[in-house]
Amino acid sequence: MRTVIISGASSGIGWATAQRFAGGGDRVYNLDVRAPADPPNPAVRWIETDVADWSAVRSAVTQVADAGPIDVVIANAGISVRHGVLELTEADARRVIDVNLLGVLGLWQAAAEVMVRQRAGVLLATASVNGTRGYPFYADYNATKAGIVALCRTFALELSPWIRVACVSPGAVLTPMQLTEYTPAMLDEVNAKIPAGRHAAPEEIAAAFHYLASTEASFLTGQELVIDGAETAGATTAVFGTGTTIEAVA
Structure with missing residues:
Protein backbone atom coordinates (compact mmCIF):
# COMPACT_ATOMS: atom_id res chain seq x y z
CA MET A 1 0.00 0.00 0.00
CA ARG A 2 1.36 3.37 -1.06
CA THR A 3 0.67 6.72 0.54
CA VAL A 4 -0.49 9.27 -2.01
CA ILE A 5 -1.14 13.00 -1.56
CA ILE A 6 -3.32 14.74 -4.15
CA SER A 7 -4.18 18.43 -4.01
CA GLY A 8 -7.53 19.56 -5.35
CA ALA A 9 -9.03 16.07 -5.15
CA SER A 10 -12.55 17.07 -4.13
CA SER A 11 -13.78 17.22 -7.74
CA GLY A 12 -12.81 16.82 -11.38
CA ILE A 13 -9.47 15.30 -12.34
CA GLY A 14 -8.29 15.25 -8.74
CA TRP A 15 -11.34 13.35 -7.53
CA ALA A 16 -11.06 10.79 -10.35
CA THR A 17 -7.36 10.36 -9.60
CA ALA A 18 -8.00 9.85 -5.89
CA GLN A 19 -10.55 7.16 -6.69
CA ARG A 20 -8.15 5.44 -9.11
CA PHE A 21 -5.36 5.20 -6.55
CA ALA A 22 -7.70 4.29 -3.69
CA GLY A 23 -9.30 1.62 -5.86
CA GLY A 24 -5.87 0.07 -6.32
CA GLY A 25 -5.39 -0.23 -2.58
CA ASP A 26 -3.45 2.96 -1.90
CA ARG A 27 -4.00 5.31 1.03
CA VAL A 28 -4.90 8.73 -0.35
CA TYR A 29 -4.87 12.18 1.26
CA ASN A 30 -6.85 14.96 -0.43
CA LEU A 31 -5.61 18.51 0.20
CA ASP A 32 -8.43 20.83 -0.80
CA VAL A 33 -10.20 23.92 0.48
CA ARG A 34 -13.53 22.17 -0.07
CA ALA A 35 -14.88 18.85 1.14
CA PRO A 36 -15.50 16.26 -1.58
CA ALA A 37 -18.92 16.63 -3.18
CA ASP A 38 -19.29 12.93 -3.86
CA PRO A 39 -19.98 10.22 -1.27
CA PRO A 40 -16.94 9.77 1.01
CA ASN A 41 -14.44 7.04 0.27
CA PRO A 42 -12.87 5.67 3.47
CA ALA A 43 -9.57 5.22 1.62
CA VAL A 44 -9.42 8.96 0.81
CA ARG A 45 -8.90 11.30 3.74
CA TRP A 46 -9.65 15.00 3.29
CA ILE A 47 -7.30 17.52 4.93
CA GLU A 48 -8.71 21.04 4.50
CA THR A 49 -5.83 22.96 2.90
CA ASP A 50 -5.41 26.06 0.77
CA VAL A 51 -2.41 25.23 -1.43
CA ALA A 52 -1.65 28.94 -1.74
CA ASP A 53 -0.75 28.89 1.98
CA TRP A 54 2.67 27.26 2.14
CA SER A 55 2.62 26.91 5.91
CA ALA A 56 -0.69 25.04 5.71
CA VAL A 57 0.68 22.82 2.95
CA ARG A 58 3.80 22.04 4.96
CA SER A 59 1.66 21.23 7.99
CA ALA A 60 -0.47 18.83 5.96
CA VAL A 61 2.57 17.10 4.44
CA THR A 62 4.16 16.76 7.89
CA GLN A 63 0.93 15.28 9.23
CA VAL A 64 1.00 12.62 6.51
CA ALA A 65 4.74 11.98 6.86
CA ASP A 66 4.38 11.43 10.61
CA ALA A 67 2.31 8.34 9.80
CA GLY A 68 4.92 6.87 7.44
CA PRO A 69 6.67 7.30 4.07
CA ILE A 70 5.11 9.41 1.33
CA ASP A 71 5.27 7.61 -2.00
CA VAL A 72 3.46 9.82 -4.50
CA VAL A 73 2.45 13.50 -4.48
CA ILE A 74 0.21 14.92 -7.21
CA ALA A 75 -0.14 18.72 -7.33
CA ASN A 76 -3.46 19.06 -9.10
CA ALA A 77 -5.29 22.00 -7.49
CA GLY A 78 -6.05 24.74 -9.97
CA ILE A 79 -8.44 27.55 -10.79
CA SER A 80 -9.13 29.66 -13.85
CA VAL A 81 -10.87 32.93 -14.62
CA ARG A 82 -12.00 33.35 -18.22
CA HIS A 83 -11.28 36.94 -19.22
CA GLY A 84 -9.47 38.98 -21.84
CA VAL A 85 -6.10 40.54 -21.10
CA LEU A 86 -7.72 43.98 -20.83
CA GLU A 87 -10.20 42.70 -18.23
CA LEU A 88 -7.57 40.98 -16.11
CA THR A 89 -7.36 42.29 -12.55
CA GLU A 90 -4.38 42.10 -10.24
CA ALA A 91 -6.42 40.23 -7.62
CA ASP A 92 -7.53 37.57 -10.10
CA ALA A 93 -4.06 37.14 -11.55
CA ARG A 94 -2.39 36.82 -8.16
CA ARG A 95 -4.91 34.26 -6.96
CA VAL A 96 -4.53 32.14 -10.12
CA ILE A 97 -0.74 32.25 -9.84
CA ASP A 98 -0.77 31.56 -6.10
CA VAL A 99 -2.92 28.45 -6.53
CA ASN A 100 -1.84 27.07 -9.88
CA LEU A 101 1.90 27.70 -9.88
CA LEU A 102 3.08 28.57 -6.38
CA GLY A 103 0.72 25.91 -5.06
CA VAL A 104 2.63 23.30 -7.05
CA LEU A 105 6.02 24.68 -6.00
CA GLY A 106 5.09 24.79 -2.31
CA LEU A 107 3.63 21.28 -2.25
CA TRP A 108 6.48 19.78 -4.25
CA GLN A 109 9.10 21.45 -2.08
CA ALA A 110 7.50 20.23 1.16
CA ALA A 111 7.11 16.72 -0.21
CA ALA A 112 10.61 16.67 -1.72
CA GLU A 113 12.17 17.35 1.68
CA VAL A 114 10.49 14.18 2.95
CA LEU A 151 9.24 23.25 -12.54
CA CYS A 152 8.95 19.63 -13.63
CA ARG A 153 12.22 19.76 -15.54
CA THR A 154 14.06 21.63 -12.79
CA PHE A 155 12.91 19.34 -9.96
CA ALA A 156 13.83 16.29 -12.04
CA LEU A 157 17.34 17.56 -12.67
CA GLU A 158 17.94 18.47 -9.04
CA LEU A 159 16.34 15.46 -7.37
CA SER A 160 17.39 12.55 -9.60
CA PRO A 161 18.08 9.71 -9.20
CA TRP A 162 16.01 9.24 -6.05
CA ILE A 163 12.89 11.18 -6.97
CA ARG A 164 11.04 11.03 -10.28
CA VAL A 165 9.11 14.06 -11.53
CA ALA A 166 6.56 14.39 -14.33
CA CYS A 167 3.49 16.35 -15.31
CA VAL A 168 0.36 15.57 -17.29
CA SER A 169 -0.88 18.17 -19.77
CA PRO A 170 -4.51 17.48 -20.62
CA GLY A 171 -6.42 19.12 -23.41
CA ALA A 172 -10.16 19.53 -23.01
CA VAL A 173 -11.50 17.48 -20.09
CA LEU A 174 -15.17 17.28 -19.10
CA THR A 175 -14.76 18.47 -15.50
CA PRO A 176 -17.05 20.62 -13.34
CA MET A 177 -14.74 23.56 -14.13
CA GLN A 178 -15.23 23.03 -17.87
CA LEU A 179 -18.99 22.69 -17.49
CA THR A 180 -19.09 25.94 -15.48
CA GLU A 181 -17.16 27.95 -18.05
CA TYR A 182 -18.66 26.62 -21.28
CA THR A 183 -22.17 26.42 -22.68
CA PRO A 184 -23.31 23.25 -24.51
CA ALA A 185 -22.78 25.06 -27.81
CA MET A 186 -19.24 25.98 -26.82
CA LEU A 187 -18.52 22.39 -25.79
CA ASP A 188 -19.77 21.17 -29.16
CA GLU A 189 -17.51 23.68 -30.91
CA VAL A 190 -14.50 22.42 -28.96
CA ASN A 191 -15.34 18.80 -29.76
CA ALA A 192 -15.55 19.64 -33.46
CA LYS A 193 -11.95 20.91 -33.38
CA ILE A 194 -10.50 17.90 -31.54
CA PRO A 195 -9.50 15.05 -33.90
CA ALA A 196 -10.72 12.51 -31.32
CA GLY A 197 -14.10 14.25 -31.50
CA ARG A 198 -14.72 14.63 -27.79
CA HIS A 199 -13.49 15.85 -24.42
CA ALA A 200 -11.47 13.47 -22.27
CA ALA A 201 -13.10 11.97 -19.20
CA PRO A 202 -11.39 12.79 -15.87
CA GLU A 203 -10.82 9.05 -15.43
CA GLU A 204 -8.59 9.02 -18.51
CA ILE A 205 -6.30 11.63 -16.98
CA ALA A 206 -6.37 9.70 -13.69
CA ALA A 207 -5.15 6.62 -15.55
CA ALA A 208 -2.16 8.60 -16.82
CA PHE A 209 -1.23 9.67 -13.30
CA HIS A 210 -1.57 6.08 -12.11
CA TYR A 211 0.82 4.95 -14.83
CA LEU A 212 3.36 7.69 -14.12
CA ALA A 213 3.40 6.71 -10.44
CA SER A 214 4.00 3.04 -11.25
CA THR A 215 7.23 1.08 -11.59
CA GLU A 216 6.42 0.72 -15.30
CA ALA A 217 7.41 4.39 -15.63
CA SER A 218 10.59 3.98 -13.57
CA PHE A 219 12.83 5.61 -16.22
CA LEU A 220 10.43 8.44 -16.99
CA THR A 221 11.33 11.72 -15.30
CA GLY A 222 11.46 15.40 -16.22
CA GLN A 223 8.81 14.88 -18.87
CA GLU A 224 5.40 16.27 -19.87
CA LEU A 225 2.76 13.75 -20.95
CA VAL A 226 0.23 15.38 -23.30
CA ILE A 227 -3.27 13.86 -23.40
CA ASP A 228 -5.42 15.91 -25.77
CA GLY A 229 -7.00 13.69 -28.43
CA ALA A 230 -4.53 15.15 -30.99
CA GLU A 231 -5.89 18.68 -30.46
CA THR A 232 -2.41 20.23 -30.54
CA ALA A 233 -0.94 17.85 -33.12
CA GLY A 234 -1.90 20.11 -36.02
CA ALA A 235 -1.84 23.80 -36.77
CA THR A 236 -5.12 24.73 -35.06
CA THR A 237 -6.39 24.52 -31.51
CA ALA A 238 -9.88 24.60 -30.04
CA VAL A 239 -10.19 28.28 -29.20
CA PHE A 240 -13.34 30.33 -29.50
CA GLY A 241 -15.79 32.63 -27.77
CA THR A 242 -15.70 36.06 -26.15
CA GLY A 243 -13.93 37.37 -23.09
CA THR A 244 -16.73 36.88 -20.59
CA THR A 245 -15.34 36.76 -17.06
CA ILE A 246 -16.27 33.53 -15.25
CA GLU A 247 -14.46 32.05 -12.26
CA ALA A 248 -14.27 28.31 -11.78
CA VAL A 249 -12.43 25.86 -9.55
CA ALA A 250 -10.82 22.62 -10.76
Missing part, protein backbone atom coordinates in the same frame (compact mmCIF):
# COMPACT_ATOMS: atom_id res chain seq x y z
CA MET A 115 11.30 12.15 -0.16
CA VAL A 116 14.99 13.15 -0.13
CA ARG A 117 15.28 11.71 3.38
CA GLN A 118 13.51 8.56 2.14
CA ARG A 119 15.61 8.45 -1.04
CA ALA A 120 12.43 7.59 -2.93
CA GLY A 121 9.26 9.18 -4.21
CA VAL A 122 7.34 10.47 -7.22
CA LEU A 123 6.25 14.07 -7.76
CA LEU A 124 3.51 14.68 -10.34
CA ALA A 125 1.39 17.67 -11.36
CA THR A 126 -1.44 18.72 -13.62
CA ALA A 127 -0.18 21.10 -16.28
CA SER A 128 -2.12 21.81 -19.51
CA VAL A 129 -1.75 22.16 -23.26
CA ASN A 130 -2.56 25.82 -22.53
CA GLY A 131 1.02 26.15 -21.34
CA THR A 132 2.56 25.39 -24.73
CA ARG A 133 0.01 26.76 -27.21
CA GLY A 134 -1.76 30.07 -27.65
CA TYR A 135 -5.20 30.16 -26.01
CA PRO A 136 -7.05 33.49 -25.66
CA PHE A 137 -8.89 34.61 -22.51
CA TYR A 138 -6.61 32.67 -20.12
CA ALA A 139 -3.37 34.66 -20.02
CA ASP A 140 -2.62 34.14 -16.32
CA TYR A 141 -3.79 30.52 -16.36
CA ASN A 142 -1.68 29.76 -19.45
CA ALA A 143 1.40 31.26 -17.81
CA THR A 144 0.99 29.12 -14.71
CA LYS A 145 0.70 25.93 -16.74
CA ALA A 146 3.85 26.76 -18.69
CA GLY A 147 5.54 27.34 -15.35
CA ILE A 148 4.57 23.90 -14.11
CA VAL A 149 6.38 22.29 -17.05
CA ALA A 150 9.49 24.31 -16.18
Whole structure:
Protein backbone atom coordinates (compact mmCIF):
# COMPACT_ATOMS: atom_id res chain seq x y z
CA MET A 1 0.00 0.00 0.00
CA ARG A 2 1.36 3.37 -1.06
CA THR A 3 0.67 6.72 0.54
CA VAL A 4 -0.49 9.27 -2.01
CA ILE A 5 -1.14 13.00 -1.56
CA ILE A 6 -3.32 14.74 -4.15
CA SER A 7 -4.18 18.43 -4.01
CA GLY A 8 -7.53 19.56 -5.35
CA ALA A 9 -9.03 16.07 -5.15
CA SER A 10 -12.55 17.07 -4.13
CA SER A 11 -13.78 17.22 -7.74
CA GLY A 12 -12.81 16.82 -11.38
CA ILE A 13 -9.47 15.30 -12.34
CA GLY A 14 -8.29 15.25 -8.74
CA TRP A 15 -11.34 13.35 -7.53
CA ALA A 16 -11.06 10.79 -10.35
CA THR A 17 -7.36 10.36 -9.60
CA ALA A 18 -8.00 9.85 -5.89
CA GLN A 19 -10.55 7.16 -6.69
CA ARG A 20 -8.15 5.44 -9.11
CA PHE A 21 -5.36 5.20 -6.55
CA ALA A 22 -7.70 4.29 -3.69
CA GLY A 23 -9.30 1.62 -5.86
CA GLY A 24 -5.87 0.07 -6.32
CA GLY A 25 -5.39 -0.23 -2.58
CA ASP A 26 -3.45 2.96 -1.90
CA ARG A 27 -4.00 5.31 1.03
CA VAL A 28 -4.90 8.73 -0.35
CA TYR A 29 -4.87 12.18 1.26
CA ASN A 30 -6.85 14.96 -0.43
CA LEU A 31 -5.61 18.51 0.20
CA ASP A 32 -8.43 20.83 -0.80
CA VAL A 33 -10.20 23.92 0.48
CA ARG A 34 -13.53 22.17 -0.07
CA ALA A 35 -14.88 18.85 1.14
CA PRO A 36 -15.50 16.26 -1.58
CA ALA A 37 -18.92 16.63 -3.18
CA ASP A 38 -19.29 12.93 -3.86
CA PRO A 39 -19.98 10.22 -1.27
CA PRO A 40 -16.94 9.77 1.01
CA ASN A 41 -14.44 7.04 0.27
CA PRO A 42 -12.87 5.67 3.47
CA ALA A 43 -9.57 5.22 1.62
CA VAL A 44 -9.42 8.96 0.81
CA ARG A 45 -8.90 11.30 3.74
CA TRP A 46 -9.65 15.00 3.29
CA ILE A 47 -7.30 17.52 4.93
CA GLU A 48 -8.71 21.04 4.50
CA THR A 49 -5.83 22.96 2.90
CA ASP A 50 -5.41 26.06 0.77
CA VAL A 51 -2.41 25.23 -1.43
CA ALA A 52 -1.65 28.94 -1.74
CA ASP A 53 -0.75 28.89 1.98
CA TRP A 54 2.67 27.26 2.14
CA SER A 55 2.62 26.91 5.91
CA ALA A 56 -0.69 25.04 5.71
CA VAL A 57 0.68 22.82 2.95
CA ARG A 58 3.80 22.04 4.96
CA SER A 59 1.66 21.23 7.99
CA ALA A 60 -0.47 18.83 5.96
CA VAL A 61 2.57 17.10 4.44
CA THR A 62 4.16 16.76 7.89
CA GLN A 63 0.93 15.28 9.23
CA VAL A 64 1.00 12.62 6.51
CA ALA A 65 4.74 11.98 6.86
CA ASP A 66 4.38 11.43 10.61
CA ALA A 67 2.31 8.34 9.80
CA GLY A 68 4.92 6.87 7.44
CA PRO A 69 6.67 7.30 4.07
CA ILE A 70 5.11 9.41 1.33
CA ASP A 71 5.27 7.61 -2.00
CA VAL A 72 3.46 9.82 -4.50
CA VAL A 73 2.45 13.50 -4.48
CA ILE A 74 0.21 14.92 -7.21
CA ALA A 75 -0.14 18.72 -7.33
CA ASN A 76 -3.46 19.06 -9.10
CA ALA A 77 -5.29 22.00 -7.49
CA GLY A 78 -6.05 24.74 -9.97
CA ILE A 79 -8.44 27.55 -10.79
CA SER A 80 -9.13 29.66 -13.85
CA VAL A 81 -10.87 32.93 -14.62
CA ARG A 82 -12.00 33.35 -18.22
CA HIS A 83 -11.28 36.94 -19.22
CA GLY A 84 -9.47 38.98 -21.84
CA VAL A 85 -6.10 40.54 -21.10
CA LEU A 86 -7.72 43.98 -20.83
CA GLU A 87 -10.20 42.70 -18.23
CA LEU A 88 -7.57 40.98 -16.11
CA THR A 89 -7.36 42.29 -12.55
CA GLU A 90 -4.38 42.10 -10.24
CA ALA A 91 -6.42 40.23 -7.62
CA ASP A 92 -7.53 37.57 -10.10
CA ALA A 93 -4.06 37.14 -11.55
CA ARG A 94 -2.39 36.82 -8.16
CA ARG A 95 -4.91 34.26 -6.96
CA VAL A 96 -4.53 32.14 -10.12
CA ILE A 97 -0.74 32.25 -9.84
CA ASP A 98 -0.77 31.56 -6.10
CA VAL A 99 -2.92 28.45 -6.53
CA ASN A 100 -1.84 27.07 -9.88
CA LEU A 101 1.90 27.70 -9.88
CA LEU A 102 3.08 28.57 -6.38
CA GLY A 103 0.72 25.91 -5.06
CA VAL A 104 2.63 23.30 -7.05
CA LEU A 105 6.02 24.68 -6.00
CA GLY A 106 5.09 24.79 -2.31
CA LEU A 107 3.63 21.28 -2.25
CA TRP A 108 6.48 19.78 -4.25
CA GLN A 109 9.10 21.45 -2.08
CA ALA A 110 7.50 20.23 1.16
CA ALA A 111 7.11 16.72 -0.21
CA ALA A 112 10.61 16.67 -1.72
CA GLU A 113 12.17 17.35 1.68
CA VAL A 114 10.49 14.18 2.95
CA MET A 115 11.30 12.15 -0.16
CA VAL A 116 14.99 13.15 -0.13
CA ARG A 117 15.28 11.71 3.38
CA GLN A 118 13.51 8.56 2.14
CA ARG A 119 15.61 8.45 -1.04
CA ALA A 120 12.43 7.59 -2.93
CA GLY A 121 9.26 9.18 -4.21
CA VAL A 122 7.34 10.47 -7.22
CA LEU A 123 6.25 14.07 -7.76
CA LEU A 124 3.51 14.68 -10.34
CA ALA A 125 1.39 17.67 -11.36
CA THR A 126 -1.44 18.72 -13.62
CA ALA A 127 -0.18 21.10 -16.28
CA SER A 128 -2.12 21.81 -19.51
CA VAL A 129 -1.75 22.16 -23.26
CA ASN A 130 -2.56 25.82 -22.53
CA GLY A 131 1.02 26.15 -21.34
CA THR A 132 2.56 25.39 -24.73
CA ARG A 133 0.01 26.76 -27.21
CA GLY A 134 -1.76 30.07 -27.65
CA TYR A 135 -5.20 30.16 -26.01
CA PRO A 136 -7.05 33.49 -25.66
CA PHE A 137 -8.89 34.61 -22.51
CA TYR A 138 -6.61 32.67 -20.12
CA ALA A 139 -3.37 34.66 -20.02
CA ASP A 140 -2.62 34.14 -16.32
CA TYR A 141 -3.79 30.52 -16.36
CA ASN A 142 -1.68 29.76 -19.45
CA ALA A 143 1.40 31.26 -17.81
CA THR A 144 0.99 29.12 -14.71
CA LYS A 145 0.70 25.93 -16.74
CA ALA A 146 3.85 26.76 -18.69
CA GLY A 147 5.54 27.34 -15.35
CA ILE A 148 4.57 23.90 -14.11
CA VAL A 149 6.38 22.29 -17.05
CA ALA A 150 9.49 24.31 -16.18
CA LEU A 151 9.24 23.25 -12.54
CA CYS A 152 8.95 19.63 -13.63
CA ARG A 153 12.22 19.76 -15.54
CA THR A 154 14.06 21.63 -12.79
CA PHE A 155 12.91 19.34 -9.96
CA ALA A 156 13.83 16.29 -12.04
CA LEU A 157 17.34 17.56 -12.67
CA GLU A 158 17.94 18.47 -9.04
CA LEU A 159 16.34 15.46 -7.37
CA SER A 160 17.39 12.55 -9.60
CA PRO A 161 18.08 9.71 -9.20
CA TRP A 162 16.01 9.24 -6.05
CA ILE A 163 12.89 11.18 -6.97
CA ARG A 164 11.04 11.03 -10.28
CA VAL A 165 9.11 14.06 -11.53
CA ALA A 166 6.56 14.39 -14.33
CA CYS A 167 3.49 16.35 -15.31
CA VAL A 168 0.36 15.57 -17.29
CA SER A 169 -0.88 18.17 -19.77
CA PRO A 170 -4.51 17.48 -20.62
CA GLY A 171 -6.42 19.12 -23.41
CA ALA A 172 -10.16 19.53 -23.01
CA VAL A 173 -11.50 17.48 -20.09
CA LEU A 174 -15.17 17.28 -19.10
CA THR A 175 -14.76 18.47 -15.50
CA PRO A 176 -17.05 20.62 -13.34
CA MET A 177 -14.74 23.56 -14.13
CA GLN A 178 -15.23 23.03 -17.87
CA LEU A 179 -18.99 22.69 -17.49
CA THR A 180 -19.09 25.94 -15.48
CA GLU A 181 -17.16 27.95 -18.05
CA TYR A 182 -18.66 26.62 -21.28
CA THR A 183 -22.17 26.42 -22.68
CA PRO A 184 -23.31 23.25 -24.51
CA ALA A 185 -22.78 25.06 -27.81
CA MET A 186 -19.24 25.98 -26.82
CA LEU A 187 -18.52 22.39 -25.79
CA ASP A 188 -19.77 21.17 -29.16
CA GLU A 189 -17.51 23.68 -30.91
CA VAL A 190 -14.50 22.42 -28.96
CA ASN A 191 -15.34 18.80 -29.76
CA ALA A 192 -15.55 19.64 -33.46
CA LYS A 193 -11.95 20.91 -33.38
CA ILE A 194 -10.50 17.90 -31.54
CA PRO A 195 -9.50 15.05 -33.90
CA ALA A 196 -10.72 12.51 -31.32
CA GLY A 197 -14.10 14.25 -31.50
CA ARG A 198 -14.72 14.63 -27.79
CA HIS A 199 -13.49 15.85 -24.42
CA ALA A 200 -11.47 13.47 -22.27
CA ALA A 201 -13.10 11.97 -19.20
CA PRO A 202 -11.39 12.79 -15.87
CA GLU A 203 -10.82 9.05 -15.43
CA GLU A 204 -8.59 9.02 -18.51
CA ILE A 205 -6.30 11.63 -16.98
CA ALA A 206 -6.37 9.70 -13.69
CA ALA A 207 -5.15 6.62 -15.55
CA ALA A 208 -2.16 8.60 -16.82
CA PHE A 209 -1.23 9.67 -13.30
CA HIS A 210 -1.57 6.08 -12.11
CA TYR A 211 0.82 4.95 -14.83
CA LEU A 212 3.36 7.69 -14.12
CA ALA A 213 3.40 6.71 -10.44
CA SER A 214 4.00 3.04 -11.25
CA THR A 215 7.23 1.08 -11.59
CA GLU A 216 6.42 0.72 -15.30
CA ALA A 217 7.41 4.39 -15.63
CA SER A 218 10.59 3.98 -13.57
CA PHE A 219 12.83 5.61 -16.22
CA LEU A 220 10.43 8.44 -16.99
CA THR A 221 11.33 11.72 -15.30
CA GLY A 222 11.46 15.40 -16.22
CA GLN A 223 8.81 14.88 -18.87
CA GLU A 224 5.40 16.27 -19.87
CA LEU A 225 2.76 13.75 -20.95
CA VAL A 226 0.23 15.38 -23.30
CA ILE A 227 -3.27 13.86 -23.40
CA ASP A 228 -5.42 15.91 -25.77
CA GLY A 229 -7.00 13.69 -28.43
CA ALA A 230 -4.53 15.15 -30.99
CA GLU A 231 -5.89 18.68 -30.46
CA THR A 232 -2.41 20.23 -30.54
CA ALA A 233 -0.94 17.85 -33.12
CA GLY A 234 -1.90 20.11 -36.02
CA ALA A 235 -1.84 23.80 -36.77
CA THR A 236 -5.12 24.73 -35.06
CA THR A 237 -6.39 24.52 -31.51
CA ALA A 238 -9.88 24.60 -30.04
CA VAL A 239 -10.19 28.28 -29.20
CA PHE A 240 -13.34 30.33 -29.50
CA GLY A 241 -15.79 32.63 -27.77
CA THR A 242 -15.70 36.06 -26.15
CA GLY A 243 -13.93 37.37 -23.09
CA THR A 244 -16.73 36.88 -20.59
CA THR A 245 -15.34 36.76 -17.06
CA ILE A 246 -16.27 33.53 -15.25
CA GLU A 247 -14.46 32.05 -12.26
CA ALA A 248 -14.27 28.31 -11.78
CA VAL A 249 -12.43 25.86 -9.55
CA ALA A 250 -10.82 22.62 -10.76
